[in-house]
Amino acid sequence: MIDFEQIKRKVYRNILEQLPSYLTYHNLAHTEYVMDKAIFLARIEDVSEKELFLLRLAALFHDTGFIENPKNHEEIGCGIARNYLSEDISESDLSKICGMIMATKIPQSPTNQLERIIADADLEYLGTNEFEKQGNKLFDELKHFNPSFSEQAWNELQLTFLEKHEYHTDYCKKFREPKKQANIDSVKEKLDLV
Template sequence: MGIPEAKMQQFLASLLSSKLPAHFIYHNFEHALYVTKKAEEIARHEHCTEEEITLIRTAGLWHDAGCIVVYNGHEEESCRLAQQYLPQFDFSANDIEIICGMIMATKVPQSPTNKLEEILADADLEYLGTNTAAEKAVDLFKELQSLTPSLTQAEWNKMQINFLQNHQYFTSYCKEKKEHLKQAYLKELIAASE
């Protein structure tokens, strides 16, 4: 882990901007940076070491990179890309295995198996417990609609309600700081769809 993260970020930004479709307005480099920032924030509250934080930040950056290849099941492709490119940034095979575990933990339904995986899973959906949840949901809806033009707003609202009712945060930080806002957003969605 010797090469500065800025070089890896620059490499990934270039890869995504050249290969991601323009209509990916949710799964893009900005989302990767957001998740990376939130993952570090959660990791610090969960008392992770600096080495763990480096791995968590790296997993956050790469977790949706596979969208350049495939949309559904992109987590597997994200791992493949991480295995392909991370050695050039001085990550060991063991580091990459840990990173891939975190990436796979973001796959819905989420099923993290350790603390680092819980942190990245929560960081990926942290926005559900923020005041910008509705705004980000609009971007995700537009992105999904570009892939499935028949998707209606009513169907999307139903999907969101079902998803939120079944979603759970794993880290104590998100349970304490994000769950109440997520529940408020869910109430708004239910009220709007009645």
């Protein structure tokens, strides 16, 4: 089996550390956060070591497509993952990795356990105390692409997104959903909807 740390160093050096600074949310720190949360959820879900390895690879590559284009970055990320991994990983495992990367696409529609784990790892922060901080980073990033994007419009977008969002793992349903509801209330307060 290939060495995860070696692949990680290569992807960090060639892609994640090269992402433009205006990507204040979709960056190396976010990738590390998603990898950590994916490992955490995978341990709770009791996945095999091989599945964990594939999950870590999917988390590593899930936003690499931003190096080319924010739109369809998941599809681009699948291509990048295939490019990096095809000599060392079977087509079957590459398909699983791409399935996990695509499971992070909004709206999320994971179809199996590993896809549910990465989908929740990607948006786990919605139900945590990190919500405001991470949200501000995403707002700054979106403003780069649309300088007239207002805080009001951002809060309306966040509220719609939060109300449609669903967690997929039992852990996040139980331990992240209550805080997510509180975060929804805080966004409603900003919009004077309470």
